[in-house]
Amino acid sequence: MKRFFYLLETTTYQIYSSIAELPISWDEVAHENAFLQTPYLKVLENVAPTNMQCFYIGIFKKSELIGVALAQYLDLNKLESFGERDRCIKTYVRNFIFKNFASHVLFLGNNMITGQNCYAFNETIDFETISKLLIRCASEITSYFKKQNITIHIVSFKDFYKECAIAFNEFAFKSIYEFNTQPNMVFELPHHWKNNDDYVATFSKKYRDQYKRAHKKFDGIETRALSLEEIITHEERIYELYHHVAKNAPFNTFFLDKHHFTTFKKQCGNRFVLCGYFDKERLVGFHTLLLNGSVLETYFLGYDNQVQKEKMLYLNMLYNMTKFGIENQFKKIIFGRTALEIKSSIGAQPIIMSGFIYHTNKYVNKVMANIFPKLEPTLVWQQRHPFKDS
Structure with missing residues (x-):
């Protein structure tokens, strides 16, 4: 993938497909999160799952790197199994839908781990700008795959704590379906x-x-x-x-x-x-x-x-x-x-952590709020309280 360079008001960003292309100050910006630093990103680059391709996003103010982010493309057609523990009608329906209508997925964030590991900044950035940046980056990566005759079906912005999710909902994410899966x-x-x-x-x-x-x-x-x-x-x-x-x-x-x-x-x-x-x-x-x-x-x-x-x-x-x-x-x-x-x-x-998800087919996307909850396995569990004062 060629490096992209786009302007968003006063902020610019570049999308990279190789660690070798990253700015030298990358780890300095990402110093508070090891999952966004180059030693870990090199693990993803060298031994990523066979159905995954990673993209690394640099965010700049003028020529200075101020933020970094991670995106991952997954081709679910290459997957040997979606999981074999639960064998019920709902599971078979879910697997059929993913294989046929949602097999090409783009994550803004890290689908391999739980937690808010999508981006890091070394200065305060408002949520309106961050939400616009993430959506623009998703759009550019989707266009990149379209040129290769690959249609991205699902775009997901993954794992945000409550206060971030509320803030994103006020800006560019307000029209995107918000979901909560199992808690962290x-x-x-x-x-x-x-x-x-x-x-x-x-x-x-x-x-x-x-x-x-x-x-x-x-x-x-x-x-x-x-x-x-x-x-x-x-x-x-x-x-x-x-x-x-x-x-x-x-x-x-x-x-x-x-x-x-x-x-x-x-x-x-x-x-x-x-x-x-x-x-x-x-x-x-x-x-x-x-x-x-x-x-x-x-x-x-x-x-x-x-x-x-x-x-x-x-x-x-x-x-x-x-x-x-x-x-x-x-x-x-x-x-x-x-x-x-x-x-x-x-x-x-x-x-509780939130994600945001949309389908690139506008007709499917309109019914996302009805479809998505039906794909999630039913979770029944009892929270334990092991301490004397709990």
């Missing part, structure tokens, strides 16, 4: 917690018993952070464990490349942690973390399903990630939008 589970860590004992001491009896039971079941499992060399050694097994979990998710729009975790470790070094779980030297599970300033971001994981059931592996992973966050004095942990009930049982709270 976020654990705000009290600053006075210094170690794991402080955390466990706050549990009510029921959840302290759950913690003890999980740790007793976990007996015999060795846990350790893996070096790059160890990740390379276990690469096939890591991917096998990841793929098992991903394939059995209720809905997928991509699958990671087999070299994703190895490349991530090469690019991000100590900021990327892959923790392995071993049963008699056999890798039976792993979780990953990205150290994002004062925020600990949970990333992808995988496990052997039989061991998970016997050893309560997933729950122990959540406890271990929380322990890591406390001991390393992170302000909060982003747990994402899956397994809501069990994440609430370890202390995470649901945070």
Whole structure:
């Protein structure tokens, strides 16, 4: 893709398809969000899912870079599966619609993670300008694909916290359908917690018993952070464990490349942690973390399903990630939008996030408010309150 240069009032922007083209000040502008910095973006460029293409947006005031953003194109026709856990009529209808009427999707933001990771600025920009910029960029990328005889069906602006969504709704997004999917589970860590004992001491009896039971079941499992060399050694097994979990998710729009975790470790070094779980030297599970300033971001994981059931592996992973966050004095942990009930049982709270979506066919777009809710899996869950004072 050639670099585009367009004027929006006093602000200009360029759209890039290669990390090598990015301005040298890119990481300085993106310094508060590791998911918009070049080490992570190089992971996407080098080992993106086979059905994904990324675009990088630089926003300028005169000749100075003041903002960065990410866009991702997904071709759902290349997907091996949308997810195999839920087999019901609604799921089959959803999959049919996506395959036939929404297979080419453009995201402004990062479809691979949960959280507000669409853009970053190093100075205050009003929401009216941001919303216009995002829509203009989406339009230009859509036109780029049209010239290649590819019709973008769906455009989605992904994951905004409530205050941003309200602001966007007042400006260029006001005519675009706003949706809420599963909440983002976020654990705000009290600053006075210094170690794991402080955390466990706050549990009510029921959840302290759950913690003890999980740790007793976990007996015999060795846990350790893996070096790059160890990740390379276990690469096939890591991917096998990841793929098992991903394939059995209720809905997928991509699958990671087999070299994703190895490349991530090469690019991000100590900021990327892959923790392995071993049963008699056999890798039976792993979780990953990205150290994002004062925020600990949970990333992808995988496990052997039989061991998970016997050893309560997933729950122990959540406890271990929380322990890591406390001991390393992170302000909060982003747990994402899956397994809501069990994440609430370890202390995470649901945070509603909004997205905006439109179909490029104006007739389909008119009924988006009727169609979209029917495509979302029905979610019934009970929030848990594990602490004494909750």
